[in-house]
Amino acid sequence: MRLERRAHVPLYLVVVAPLAAVAVALILAGALIAAAGVSPATAYAEMLRGALGSRLSVTEMLTRATPLILTGLAAAVAFRARLWNIGGEGQFFVGALVTAWVGHSLALPGPVGIPVLMALGMASGALLLAGPAYLRLRFSVDEVVTTLLLNFIVILFVGLMIEGPLRDPLAFGWPSSVPVDGDFRLPDLVARTRLHIGFLVAIVAAGAVWLILARTVFGAETRAAGLNASAAAFAGISLPRTLMGVALLSGALAGLAGSVEVLGVTAGVTTTMSPGFGYAGIVVAMLAALHPAGVVAAAIFVATVFVGADAMSRATGVPSFIADVIVALCLLTMLVALLFTTYRVRR
């Protein structure tokens, strides 16, 4: 038996592979649920009901999907160019912090201020990734290490700020930053729910990323550089410039996720506002096979698992940590599925 590279990957496989990966992951997680003494069928039914069973649960799920789409895009853009940005979490928090900080005292009308705050969130995320990208280009420092470690630095810095200069005096001792001005809160997308227009921002971002990657010179150069750096360099494509462009775009998307979460949901920054959006973005990107449209679908799936697991936990007593297990298993099964889309087994 051996692996043989496929001459071309049929479209059905591109669609089937992630679905099969998810199915296998759910079966494996089902064994754990069964071990906890609950029928997997019941547990998954509760999960689905919890995430999709009512208007409220659907909007809650989409609210959760919004930052995941953006961090998923951030990871997809970077990974396509072989820039291993593991720092989505840190870029998310930097975007959130800058947005809350400036948004607290910014004297602009809402419709002008919101885009300004989002742009600032994007710029701060982009800058945070520009550092590791520069170190990689200049000194070949492994960006996996630098971006990962920056996450902890940023989160500790956020903790410092909300215990100190940005502490919200009205939060009754809760560790939270001052909130953004009420004018800058994102309008609801569905009345009387938490779903805000940030969801549309994320969808538009996915479209924009697709357009950039598929249709622009920058996208074509990025693709060439990611697939074969020496051939790209030979053809006159500047690898440092391409890599830096990718870093700025990726960081900006993760920063935007933090900004949108503050403006749409939390108003202020807390160190617990992200249940790992940055890291989950990596899973989302892999499940999507790094395709922007797939990122939207994968983010909705991951959000379903997270939101549904809370409801399932309340109903059945299975700990909601099962959500993390499912998502992690999905990453592993997806990596295997990707192998089988690129290669076929021959005997």
Place this chain on the structure above:
Amino acid sequence: MTPVLELQDITKRFGTLTANDDVTLTLGQGEILALLGENGAGKTTLMNILFGHYAADEGTVRVFGKELPSGKPRAAIEAGVGMVHQHFTLAGNLTVLENVMLGSESLLSPSSARAAARKKLMQISDRFGLPVTPEARIAELSVGERQRVEILKALYRDARILILDEPTAVLARPEAQRLFETLRDMTREGLSLIFISHKLHEVMAASDRVAVLRGGRMVAERKTADTSPEELAELMVGRKVERPVRQGHEIGAPVLIAEKVRVEEKGEARLDDVSFAVHEGEILGIVGVSGNGQAALGGLLSGLTTPVSGALTLAGQDVGPLGPRGMIRAGAGRVPEDRHAEGAVGELAVWENAVLERLRSPDFSRRGFVRQAACKSYAAELIARFDIRGATPDTRTRLLSGGNMQKLILGRCLSIGPRFVLANQPTRGLDEGAIAAVHAELLAARAEGAAILLISEELEEAVALSDRIQAIVKGRLSQPVPAHDADARKLGLMMAGVWKEDDHAA
């Protein structure tokens, strides 16, 4: 001669493609058989059947008179057949001895077993005249030495029949000659050999008998002594192939001038005091034993490396520090040494590779957006004009054969009417038909006035195409000689560095 290996009526189909059609082949004791055929003729499929990687649809394989079970990879090895692959299958971080033991013995075996293995290896090494250092790490060895380890690995498993797949593809000519001498010695020790090749001169030089495959069928068998390269070429391609002949014509003013150029890599000189001029309508050939600075010269003229001193001017413009994009803008077309590593991005479509060098030109993009329709119609033009077979603009580039990929790369740089062309090993690994096509394109560019610098390890090619020839030795260039004055002996001396003495006398 008693046959040691018989392939009888082998047929293998993949879907609608018949890769081997009723092929019969025998190998005699102590014989060297060359299996000749173009890329895609079915040579590799046939050997994969012999090795049990594929199961034949029809036919039988006999080794020393015993039939091999089909589809059992270990059976051939146990019967005494060894294979030396074109792409080596050695672990670079292990030693020679460990690699030889790998797969047949456990690496965790006690040191007594290791000592026994070492002894056996040294005996084989002595007997067949294949010197090695068992403790050397593979990563530190040259390509030729690695190949020797591959051969030893097969012999260590008691192979009495050895199959070598394109053994010279990675070797420089002197190494290749040494290899064939070694192989000849090995037959005296009772080994029988098949080597797969598409290079006529080495088939003529090294084999006893030639079997020619074409389109999956065995089209001819000849005693090497009774045939000629011309006949073999015709048998292999199926029609008369003639390499185009260079016509004499006036050459013009110098286009690309290098003056006392020095290129360093990690502080060491790769090119030193290199001066040359390529004129309008001229092909300047650079010959040399591989590893003497050809890579640095290719890098310099591609724009990938910058001279530390000296000047490189193209049509009066200093292009030394410009980089690849600057070189392209200044009117240079570049054919890289390794088309897979540098020439094209295999995973991209043909149209994307066709425009990769000029994505930012207004022909192919507007306001940062790629004009896909324009790009694809340009790619379609290239496909038609340069006869790139099996390609549409949307085909993935890695699916093209080597020759067609090379035509794409050549087309990409010739279609804009370059003033200067770098052709670095433009026919390496190509079959006869593709070589003739590449030569014709280079000569056509020359006729249109391009200044062409050809770097080649194939002397015949350099002599046939070039107007003048210089040799590169240890990063330095000889004085140029006109191609009509260059015979094999003179070039051999130049490549050995003997020109240094008679520089001034000449």
